[in-house]
Amino acid sequence: MNNFQYSRASDVADAIRLLAADPGAKLIAGGTNLIDLMKENVERPSRLIDISRLPLRDIEETADGGLRIGALVPNSDLAYHPLIEQRYPLLASAILAGASAQLRNMASVGGNLMQRTRCAYFYDTTTPCNKRSPGTGCSARDGLNRNHAILGTSTSCIATNPSDMSVALAALGALVHIAGRTGERTVALTDFHRLPDDKPHLDTNLGSGEIITAIELPPQGFARNYSYLKIRDRLSYAFALVSVAAAIELEGNAISEARLALGGVAHKPWRSPEAEAALRGQAATPDHFGRAADLLLQGATARSHNGFKIELARRAVVRALIQATNATPQSQAHKKIA
């Protein structure tokens, strides 16, 4: 770990000022990922700006019937909040599929959006990695890449985004509220994270000097027909090989609205308008689910060890949609895949 300065922001504007004053500064809230990365010398901030005491911990209803979630709400508070449990159980489920209880207690919502890839080469400062050290090359492309991306990759990077929460937020059409020197702006969650292209060192479109202040959920919560299905190498406390956030509205057996997002397969939560459109108006049958899965996975490519993810993702999408249709979502507490 490097030596660093520590500042405590007194309010959001102060945090923005402090960020502007020190280009090497990083915001810290729960620190569950940043501290790890600092211990590994992957992140070497010159200054930590502690925002954990800022008043961004409210969960409040918006005028249009959605919810606004403060960026510092702990992941576990969010997952167990009655309004989330009742109206956005997909989000609650995704959060509970991630990390451990202890980590969820510490981790903030904004921090979850900012967590970095678990690519082993990114973590190991002795190996080339374009994300960590731009221009050094990607060790994963021809290395150990069983956990790596199959969609949206570039020659520079095949890392995945490890968040579960973000996958559900992507499916739910969440918005990210951002404050910066020039004021506030809002971006769709699906536009918040970026694909690696030739700049894999940039995980998100958050500008330097900007801070996430809140996540906004639109009114439609898919509280009846949803499932978050996470497939991993052990039944808990592992990152997703593949995860699926599935949410549908049913009229009889016909799908009137559908959302599908994949985790563990790309540099960002992966959605496909075509796949979702293909489900709308169709009967909720495994055949239609399979077709949607194929559309969602269109263009998927594998490296030496991660080819299985394409078929696994396809099957997981179908299973998650069946679970959603039957209103029997995957439980994150049961020791089995339903």
Place this chain on the structure above:
Amino acid sequence: MNAYVGTPTSRVDGRAKVTGAAKYAGEFTAEGLVHGFVVEATIPRGRIVRLDTGEALKVAGVLDVLTHTNRPSLADKDEAWKDEVAPEGSPFRPLYDDLIRFNGQPIALVVAEEWETAKFAATLVRIDYEQDGFATDLEAERGSAREMDKPHEPRGDAKAALAAAPLRHEADYLIPTEHHNPMELYATTTVWESDGKLTVYDKTQGVQNVQKFLCGVFDKKPEEIRVLSPYVGGAFGSGLRPQYQVVLATLAALALKRSVRVVLTRQQMYGLGYRPMTIEHVALGARPDGTLDAVSHEAIAVTSRYEDFSRNDTGWAEQLYKSPNSHFSHKLVDLDVSTPCDMRAPGAATGVLALECAMDELAVALKLDPIELRLKCYSDRDQSEDLPYTSKQLRECYARGAEAFGWARRAPAPRSMRDGKELIGWGMATGVWEALQMPVAVRIVLTANGHAEVSCAASDIGTGTYTIVAQVAADALGLPIENISVRLADSTLPQAPVEGGSWMAASSAHAVLGAAEDIRQELARLAKAMPGSPLANLDAADVTLVDGMIASDGKDGAAVSIADVMRHSKLERIEKEKLNQFTEDKSHARNTHSAVFAEVKVDEELGVIRVTRVVSAVAAGRILNTKTGRSQIMGSVVWGIGMALHEETMMDHRFGRIMNANIAEYHIPVNADIHDIDVIFVDEPDSRINRMGIKGLGEIGIVGVPAAIANAVYHATGKRIRRFPITLDKLLD
């Protein structure tokens, strides 16, 4: 008198452990303690051409940076570096010279007032290497494997018998490198005493081994170094040999004349020993009736370039299955890695995994029930030496395990049992391990207040040695267990070998018996001599210590209290120390056995595997403590599940570097992966092996578990995975 032995006695150190009163090596402190942080090599092979510590030394609070160029003197002969369990070769010497032998090798120690300072300064040490060509991939280097001494003599002509066998099964099974990952980090606190002597708190499985090693390495007299390891948070074999942090902490203490603590990080612990990746080639030749004509087992395993580490992977069929012809071979491939080391049931965990998968495959080919095949081949003799067993209740293990599991309801065909979306598989396997015993000495000090202190240099690595020593002593001395205090793991205490190989239960228990017997004799003598003693006319052999009394074995009820005897004799304490040596008996083989039954449920579409039930029926002589014993087996089963499904150290051979050196990415089972585990101890009276009939439980519990799971996965899915671990991708079409 067995008030405690054989009962589910709770751990006597349990309270200390859960309240934090139990101190571990990295928790001891001393006046002026400073901290060392290890700098590791980042290449697998080559030479340090420049090592610049200037920037690190400028950091406020940094006291020194020790390297091969400025360190105090270290022994230059291999003999000094060889600990009591060192394999053949030239042991690794940290900070000895400029050569890099493996990635992660310690090459400098930054010593600072604070641990964080040392850790930061360590990042400022600049190293330039001259890198040499290297190899770390066993499969790629398989062709360079060289034969070790044969673990067992061949019998008959296995090659010809295999060629002629009506039925043959032959396959490679690949078990990856695995790391122990004990919960406690490797740590040493070396205390610089005012007289210049060293007190070394070390995480180790053998304090006297470390003490002798340090005396050799640093050219010290025995009285100058004392090593303690009162509590060990798991080691599983990784602490059998002295690890490099004990050398570095002691080196720094000598250099600075201060107390120094060195704690390795989790990542650095992947630079210590490990279970070596092994390719197991098993060939079985059988007749249609299921009897074996030939067994051939060849293992090809990793070792370092500087030591030949190998264990008995291949000989286990000699104990288990009758075959007129057999052939075994063990080969090593030298790679640019650190030396492997023992890891729970070394050799057997891997070798029996392959053998028992092969037997399952043979049973399928023969259309025989897997248990039936094993009974057809059952061997009542250890064929390698043609010896009977002191005891072998393996048949009973099969029967009791099968009964508890419900094996009779198994539909033999793969993919024939199902529960909704999940395919159900039932598999079984045999386990076998050695029942070893070693010389151990124990000292008992009985005080007039009816309290006894039992002490011995043996370590308790979490296995329950404190507890069984207290149990055996309480019974032998006729005292309540609360009156027994046990001191272990101090090199100044009576002699003990490293705690390993499952030998410590039998070895320490008999040492306690020996010393307690001397106490009894002494008390009997004193009791007889008391004026008007009711025991005056009895022979010492006819009295027993019970309930704080010296009591006649006869029906006369004659007895005097220990307290009275000692008061009359004006004795505050009786102290007896005795070394127990087991009589050498080469007329019988000594082994523990088990039958393991596993149920898996495999999601047919997604490949997700759950081990929903395991029944382990164990025959291991007398069980000293059914509670800690059961825990031992349960823990082993959990590890076996990990070995089957999760554990794999992944190396990028382009860098010769382990890429999942942390417990987030190196997977072991979590609670969600564990379901029902049923442990059955099969009665196995054994009056021949030793007086108490003890065999030891440390290893046997893991052997056979991964094979039972792999065989269950086959039964569920029809897919035979021979490359471990069985991750779900291997089950997707």
